[in-house]
Amino acid sequence: MADNGSGSLAAGGMITEAGSSKKYKTGEWRSERPEVDKEKCTNCLTCWIYCPDNSIIVENEKMVGFKYTHCKGCGICANQCPVKAITMKEEGVE
Amino acid sequence: MxxxxxxxxxxxxxxxxxxxxxxxxxxxxxxxxxxxxxxxxxxxxxxxxxxxxxxxxxxxxxxxxxxxxxxxxxxxxxxxxxxxxxxxxxxxxxxxxxxxxxxxxxxxxxxxxxxxxxxxxxxxxxxxxxxxxxxxxxxxxxxxxxxxxxxxxxxxxxxxxxxxxxxxxxxxxxxxxxxxxxxxxxxxxxxxxxxxxxxxxxxxxxxxxxxxxxxxxxxxxxxxxxxxxxxxxxxxxxxxxxxxxxxGRKYDLVEGYRTEDAEYLMVAMGSTAGTVRFVVDQLRAQGKKVGAVKVRLFRPFPADDMAKFLKGKKAVAVLDRAMSPGTGAPLYMDVLESASRMKDAPTISNYVYGLGGRDIMPGQLSTVFEEIMAGKGERVNYLGVRL
Structure with missing residues (x-):
């Protein structure tokens, strides 16, 4: 039986583990992905302030990329970036 | 007790x-x-x-x-x-x-x-x-x-x-x-x-x-x-x-009454099941080979149990105290489903009755038995409605 088959799921789909929402990869909902041009980026972190899904990765006070496991491609970061360093690209297209 | x-x-x-x-x-x-x-x-x-x-x-x-x-x-x-x-x-x-x-x-x-x-x-x-x-x-x-x-x-x-x-x-x-x-x-x-x-x-x-x-x-x-x-x-x-x-009270998912040698059955649920047994006794006294089936468990529907009662019968009337305007009523549909893989399945007819508390009388049920014994009646019938 598949490990996600009807018989192996908890009754009524109940969740039996605390904090399991971390495992729920909502980034699959995305149809457009943000990409950053680090040549233009000034690390002002405006994107980090605006991101509604906490999906801007910051290391040592610098913006280093996106957490695609949870980014839903809303495009707010690209819209707010003051130097237009972020662009939205269609998912599934190279 | x-x-x-x-x-x-x-x-x-x-x-x-x-x-x-x-x-x-x-x-x-x-x-x-x-x-x-x-x-x-x-x-x-x-x-x-x-x-x-x-x-x-x-x-x-x-x-x-x-x-x-x-x-x-x-x-x-x-x-x-x-x-x-x-x-x-x-x-x-x-x-x-x-x-x-x-x-x-x-x-x-x-x-x-x-x-x-x-x-x-x-x-x-x-x-x-x-x-x-x-x-x-x-x-x-x-x-x-x-x-x-x-x-x-x-x-x-x-x-x-x-x-x-x-x-x-x-x-x-x-x-x-x-x-x-x-x-x-x-x-x-x-x-x-x-x-x-x-x-x-x-x-x-x-x-x-x-x-x-x-x-x-x-x-x-x-x-x-x-x-x-x-x-x-x-x-x-x-x-x-x-x-x-x-x-000492014996119940089953589906219960039969005088069904063994019956050729014609009437299926009902709820209080009407008692009326059906009364009518079966009346017709049996006249030598008619009729029996009654009462459905106790409706969900899940015991289709295999129902099929055992249907097997070998000539015709069956299913009484539904509900209607599904435009098609057969729910109990009828489930009885039909029970017979769907049966060879030589009986002719199964639906009789909608007793809506809104309309009384169902033994005489009406006798008429239904007579109708199915004569091979008459529609697939879905509205018993006692004034047309």
Missing amino acids: SEPMAVNGDMAIAMAWKQINPDVVAAYPITPQTIIVEAYSDFVADGLVDTEYVCAESEHSALSICVGSSAAGARVATATASAGLAFMWEMLYVSASMRTPIVMAVANRTLSGPINIHCDHSDAMGGRDSGWLQIFGENVQEAYDNTLMAFRIAENMKVRLPIMTCLDGFIITHALERFELLEDEKVKAFVGPYQPLRPLLDVKTPTTYGPIAMPEYYYEIKYQIVTAMMNAMDVARQVMAEFAELT
Whole structure:
């Protein structure tokens, strides 16, 4: 039986583990992905302030990329970036 | 066995609940169910039970409270009828999918409109596909007995589905009949203590009930109800066998009467089943080879049991106290389905009757038998309607 088959799921789909929402990869909902041009980026972190899904990765006070496991491609970061360093690209297209 | 007494069906159910003493009863009164929750609120006020009794502001809320209480780990009972059941419709599906084994008495009353308070099965039929188990009683004694068995069937760990204990509005709910109450200790031993499944109030095993399920999981979770329904068939059989040992009253999922050598059958559910047996006896006295079949468990529908009764018969009339305008009525459809893989299946006809509390008379049922014995009648017939 598949490990996600009807018989192996908890009754009524109940969740039996605390904090399991971390495992729920909502980034699959995305149809457009943000990409950053680090040549233009000034690390002002405006994107980090605006991101509604906490999906801007910051290391040592610098913006280093996106957490695609949870980014839903809303495009707010690209819209707010003051130097237009972020662009939205269609998912599934190279 | 205690002394026989005269009670109505609603009171018999209230007395069953009193013996079982559920943790929570949440309800909104509606005719012809009102006596149940009225009597039960008296038991609570008099300190005869320690149930948390919640007066809800609507049936939707009543069942929502039941779902929450059940998830929290409580044994729960409620009652409704007609428009009240219809108002619960959303929560019927939620409670079944959340696998909360709530026991709900349904005092079968027709749905508006035209507005009418009398008996038919259209209310319960609205919940037919919700994932609730449905058991129908023929008289006051069966309304009580079904209630005791319902807790056992619904709460079984292989089932864990809510159950409707259906009794015909007014005909059973309000009519006084001879009735035998089991002793309290026997009931308590038969029903047993409630075993919750991961109750919400157990903080050591955190559980989320009723989370969203997207397309990748919804279907599998609904299929769990199909599995539980199939399990319920054997569980019900086993519970009925135990009940027979305890009381001497033998019940089955589907029950036949003078069917062995019968060529023609009439299938019914609820109080009319008694009328059908009466008519069968009358026609048998005239040498007619007729028999009666009563469906006790409607969900899950015991198709294999039904098929055994249908096999080798010439014609069958299925009585439905509900209609599905534009097609056959629900019980008829299930009987047809039971015969769908049968070679030389009998001719099966549907007779809709008794809507909005219209009396069904023995003479009418004799006419139906005569009609099917003569090979007449439409697929779906509307018995007694003035055209």
